[in-house]
Amino acid sequence: MALITLHNISLAFGAAALLDGATLTIGERERVCLLGRNGAGKSTLMRVINGDLPPDGGEIMRRQGLRTALVTQEVPAGIDGKVFDVVAGGLGEQSKLLADFHRVSRRLMDDSTCGLLDELGRLQKRLEETGGWELHQRAEQVVSHLQLPAEDQFSTLSGGLKRRVMLGRALVADPDILLLDEPTNHLDLDTIAWLEDFLLRRDKALVFVTHDRSFLRRVAGRIVELDRGLLSNWECDYDTYLARRDEQLAAEEKQQAEFDKKLAREEAWVRQGIKARRTRNMGRVRALQQLRAERRARRERSGTAALQVQEADRSGRLVIEAQHLSYAWKDLPIVRDFSTTILRGDKIGIIGPNGSGKTTLLQLLLGELTPQQGCVKHGTNLRIAYFDQLRAQLDENRSVHENVAEGNDWVDVGGRRRHVMGYLQDFLFPAERARSPVRTLSGGERNRLLLAKLFTRPANLLVLDEPTNDLDLETLELLEDLLVEFAGTVLLVSHDRAFLDNVVTSTLVLEGEGRVGEYVGGYEDWLRQRPQIAPPEKTQESKPQRRPAKERARKLSFKEKKELEELPGRIEALEKEQAEIHARLSDPDFYRNGGGDVAAIQERLVAVEEELARSYDRWEGLEALTEG
Known part of the structure; x- marks a missing residue:
């Protein structure tokens, strides 16, 4: 049964229509992955489905009483209060009741005055009358699994943690259609695995946008692609979709080439002179006019980014040697007695839970942070290019053009001088976008801009801290290919499992209590090699135990x-x-x-x-x- 149907929807901001006759139906319990290039309009379509953005034209038919919840890439303004209260806010009218019960219960641990006891009794009665106990348990479980600091103020959290809180708020709401825009951004690998399992168990509809191919392959039941304002439906898995889409694009390209040849012939005919347009040929002239109109109306597919690293002269064979490194933060060990040798051409992945110290390990290896014990030795002729996940290298108030060229009109790329506007077109920034301030860019555009800035610098050591967030899949795969072919050395922090598997030659894993394990290969190789350590007993103050990765199918003992x-x-x-x-x-x-x-x-x-x-x-x- 259809929950919502969008028919012939149109919506435009400026000249180009993001939605141009788009049609989509979402049924009960469907899990739909929405794919498309950065800027194609995926986030806009999600807002239309959620009812936040009315279309310019077309018809939307919703089932009566339909409930939706959207988790956007950007954190909404005006949200405050404790984290538990924000998460419980997804429960609607009962959210205040649950928040009050949670608050009074906490206070009673230190203060059992009669006033509080009476208030707790009143709240308990209201919860029993409205079935609130189950909802309270659901909110607590989501807070636990997403590893959220329940008693912290929302306003004090980092941007990534705020997005996790908003994800929790949507999950507890349990809407008929859950809309998730890049849900794996800022989640660590164990939390992504939990989210996958949660969504697979959930028996209600899901529409999501993601660049995480492992997440897509496991969760999606159907793929919908948004391209040039239209939606196409693919009832298949992701790999089959790729093959069929390539076949369709090849057929479209062939058909357009034949159309263009016909148009060129007719244009040549009409230029032969006035005799060619005598009365008996006016039908042919009108047909030519129709061909011209069709050609003007054709929307070209977005180009492909042209990524190219400027490779510096080769470094020495030894790139980094670390001996017995130790570093702690406020008595919490981040790295303890860690040694490794990184050689030219190594591509090293770094993984671990959020807050485990992946960026700290990077800074220790690069010499930006002094170890409390041990030493780091760098090889000769190192030229480092650093991709910062916080994008601190970008000036929000300067234009795209100014951020890349530092106020100049030319950049040196690959040993030749190029105009910055032409260079930015390689990264899919047309002239008008290149003049826009960075603060107006989407997350994917900012990542492309940071890559463009990074690749103007000759380097033989690329340090990439979460480079895949918000990139569309095609740009992601181009970056993947570039890193595989890069002759230098790569240090890569990422939670993208497919990206790690396809790029890295070995993996460093922050395993807790300062242990850093070193494993050959990528994420899947680590799963096969990692030691099976029994989880430690937890105290009330300890963090929730993270869920182990799923084992491969075998017979039970x-x-x-x-x-x-x-x-x-x-x-x-x-x-x-x-x-x-x-x-x-x-x-x-x-x-x-x-x-x-x-x-x-x-x-x-x-x-x-x-x-x-x-x-x-x-x-x-x-x-x-x-x-x-």
Whole structure:
């Protein structure tokens, strides 16, 4: 059954129409991936579906009572409050009730006055009447899995963490259509794996935009491409889509070439003189006019970026040698007794959870940060180009042109002098866009601009910190090819699993407590090689345990089969205990018995919820082993 149908939708900003007769239907439980070049209008289409942006023309038919939620690339303005309250805000009318209950429960841990007890009792009654306990649990689980600091003020968070909070807000809302615009940006690998599993279990519709090919391959059930204002539907997987699209574009190119030849013949005919336009040939003249009109109306496909690194003279064979590096931040070990040797031509991936210290490790290796123990030695003739994930190298108030050429009109690229406007066209910046200030650019355009600026500098060591965020897939694959062919050395921080697999020759993994593991190959190779370490026992203050990557399908052992049979009963018992604890904590009389009991039961609740999360993960892991 259709949830929403868009028919012949048109929408334009300026001269070019982003949507030009677009038609789309989204059904129940569909998982649709929306693909298209940067600037094609994908984010605009998501806003149209969400009802934020009315189209200029066409018809939108929504199922009565349809609920949608959109997570945009940019964080909306005007949001404040604690993180838990912002996430719970996705629950609509009950959000304030849940936020108040959460606040009073926290205060009662330190203060059990009668006023607070009475307020908690009133809130408990309202939650019971409205079915709020299930919603409260859902909000807490999302906060836990996305590793969000529930008690922090939203306004104090980084941009990436704010986007994760907004993702959590949309997930708890559980809308009929969930709209996600680049949801994997700023998520670490374990959180991406959890999000994939969450979306696959979810039985409601999903529309998402992504550059993450691994995420796309696993989650998408259908692909819709936005190209030149029109939508095309592809009922196939991503790799089949690529092959069929290339065939379609080749056929389109051939058809257009034949059309252009015919138009050229007719133009030559009409220029023969007035005799060629006598009355009996006026039909041919009118046909020529129609051909001209069709040619004017044709929208050309966007060009392809022309990426080229300026390779400096070769570095020495030794690029970086690190010996027994150690570095800690406020007694938290980031790197401990780490040694490695990086040689010319190595392409090193660096992965780890958010906040684990990937950028810190880069700075230590580059000599920008002094280790507290150990030393770093650099080889000879190093020329470094650094891609900063925060894009701090870009001046927001200067134009695209000025950022690349530093106020000049010419740049030296590949040993020859080029006008900056022509160079920027290689990175898909037309003249009018090249004169725009950087603050008006989309995320993908900013990344392309930073690459354009980076590649004006001769380099034999490329340092790329999350370069793939917001790039469209075609530009991403061009960058991938460029790095594979680059004769120099690459240090690459990325959460894009396919990108890592296709580029790097070895991987450094920040494994916690200062351990840095070194593995041959990319992400998939690391999954096969990594040691299976039992997770440590957690305290109430420790971070949520991250979910292990899914194992490959195999037969279960006798012990695993028995465990799989027992897990549903264990989960049911834990959920029952969890519900009983919630009921006790919601009873005002409970707090009159003293603070010691309150602390103990709160601690038991944390332990139960952690054990429940581990049991669900183990259940899903064992089920996955039986698939395939």
